[in-house]
Amino acid sequence: MDVYLETMGCQMNRLDSELVVARLRAAGHEIVASSADADAVLYNTCSVRMHAEQKVFSRLGADAQRKAAGRKLIVGVLGCMAQRLGRQLRKRYPCVDIVCGPGQLARLPQMLAFAADGQPAIALDVDRNDRAAAEDENIDWIDLVRDADRTTSSAQAFVRVMRGCDRFCTYCIVPFVRGAEVSRPGDHIEQEVRRLVEAGKSEITLLGQTVNRYRHEGDGRSTRFSDLLARLSDIDGLRRLRFVTSHPTDFTDDILQAMAELPNVCEYLHCPAQSGSDAVLKRMNRGYSRGDYDDLIDRARAIVPGVSIAGDFIVGFPGETDADQQASADLLRRCGYKNAFIFKYSPRPGTPAAKRFDDDIDEQTKKRRHAELLGVQDEIGLAHHRSYVGRQVEVLVEGPSKRADKQPTPPPAGQTQLQGRTRGDHIVVFDGPETLASQYVHVDVTNATALAMMGRLKAES
Numbered sequence: 001m002d003v004y005l006e007t008m009g010c011q012m013n014r015l016d017s018e019l020v021v022a023r024l025r026a027a028g029h030e031i032v033a034s035s036a037d038a039d040a041v042l043y044n045t046c047s048v049r050m051h052a053e054q055k056v057f058s059r060l061g062a063d064a065q066r067k068a069a070g071r072k073l074i075v076g077v078l079g080c081m082a083q084r085l086g087r088q089l090r091k092r093y094p095c096v097d098i099v100c101g102p103g104q105l106a107r108l109p110q111m112l113a114f115a116a117d118g119q120p121a122i123a124l125d126v127d128r129n130d131r132a133a134a135e136d137e138n139i140d141w142i143d144l145v146r147d148a149d150r151t152t153s154s155a156q157a158f159v160r161v162m163r164g165c166d167r168f169c170t171y172c173i174v175p176f177v178r179g180a181e182v183s184r185p186g187d188h189i190e191q192e193v194r195r196l197v198e199a200g201k202s203e204i205t206l207l208g209q210t211v212n213r214y215r216h217e218g219d220g221r222s223t224r225f226s227d228l229l230a231r232l233s234d235i236d237g238l239r240r241l242r243f244v245t246s247h248p249t250d251f252t253d254d255i256l257q258a259m260a261e262l263p264n265v266c267e268y269l270h271c272p273a274q275s276g277s278d279a280v281l282k283r284m285n286r287g288y289s290r291g292d293y294d295d296l297i298d299r300a301r302a303i304v305p306g307v308s309i310a311g312d313f314i315v316g317f318p319g320e321t322d323a324d325q326q327a328s329a330d331l332l333r334r335c336g337y338k339n340a341f342i343f344k345y346s347p348r349p350g351t352p353a354a355k356r357f358d359d360d361i362d363e364q365t366k367k368r369r370h371a372e373l374l375g376v377q378d379e380i381g382l383a384h385h386r387s388y389v390g391r392q393v394e395v396l397v398e399g400p401s402k403r404a405d406k407q408p409t410p411p412p413a414g415q416t417q418l419q420g421r422t423r424g425d426h427i428v429v430f431d432g433p434e435t436l437a438s439q440y441v442h443v444d445v446t447n448a449t450a451l452a453m454m455g456r457l458k459a460e461s
């Protein structure tokens, strides 16, 4: 079958899509770049904000029309939205043939075969309260059989270290759609990373919704996140090891020390604050105060020299006052983030916040606060990236740059405008031959914007 797969969610979803592609290829299917002639269209969906779900509904509307017009097509909804809406999806959109929760993706080849026979196929994850069932499930079978040669980039790969989330921030749908927090055994993770490194990947990003809460008990020993970092950092050929996303609670000094001491663990931290106001943090059930977050950033800067930090914020959470908003702006300034993702609050059905609080901040105020924080972060991002001008950075080249605006002069003959990342996850744009893709080079930084640095290629390393 020719299968078209569109991915709408976070890095965890992107990894899931990659694993799905590997399974489908192994089952003899072809992955195609356009839905126009596909036999099956699959959407790997996200439920985190309403906007992400609306996109899927509009795709399904178009697919329904194509099918009504006589087109033979299998339509599948995978991932978080499939889990959130379950059977309702098929009631609302009878054109949907496959509904597959994020923990059931290994079944997809079978489900496609079913759908090809004209049978709807539905596989949803176990109830998150049934922890025994969750632990019994083969949580990482699909991770272990991945195709190490075909990751998103030839030098980089994501590796899941845990599934689910137990934090229950009041605004968030993730604990309901991704299930209970379960950490993978360290042996499995190490085995997967070794295979990827043997296949030529030199930069591995460990994924978890609250990755620093990783803890695995088994065979009479307990592995903390810092132990896992130490274990993986020993793998020969692994040049960069990163992890996202961290939660500000449970961020103990042993992790920061591991970042400082293990040479291949990158000095990069993505640790969302969500708000700078204690009152809002409390209603969000984040589990820390503004003071705790400030303290974490201070500890990170003290223990990990040169650490670059990224954050997330939500504006317009129920009851948020102008003073709360100022507290968030103040936190942005204090943290000196490399970049910050800023979202407008979107009530998600079934979450504690949607049940408890009115979505009482009007859209215009949300927009204004959103623009205000983006403006503040622009200044901070610019200052942060400018502080590298005149310095030399190590860059893993990702490929041709999509930021055509960044270099004032076109590249010389035989060269392309390339883009890569530093250990601190900064984007660096410079001219060089395309053959440098997936290699490590040194770049002299000559200029900067709020989101990137520009520079001159120094020497290969």
Ligand code: SAH
Pocket: 048, 049, 171, 172, 173, 174, 208, 209, 210, 245, 246, 247, 272, 274, 312, 313, 314, 343, 344, 345, 346, 347, 348
């Ligand atoms: N597990 C990660 C992030 C998960 S969702 C963490 O805890 O950091 C990614 C980001 O989406 C969150 O950090 C938050 O800023 C945002 N987000 C989550 N739910 C949201 C909602 N209902 N409305 C707006 N933004 C939301």
Ligand code: SF4
Pocket: 165, 166, 167, 168, 169, 172, 173, 174, 175, 209, 210, 247
């Ligand atoms: Fe959502 Fe909070 Fe869990 Fe992150 S920690 S996934 S924001 S509930």
Ligand code: F3S
Pocket: 008, 009, 010, 011, 012, 013, 045, 046, 047, 048, 079, 080, 173, 174, 177, 178
């Ligand atoms: Fe990721 Fe969206 Fe699901 S952020 S975990 S794809 S709800």
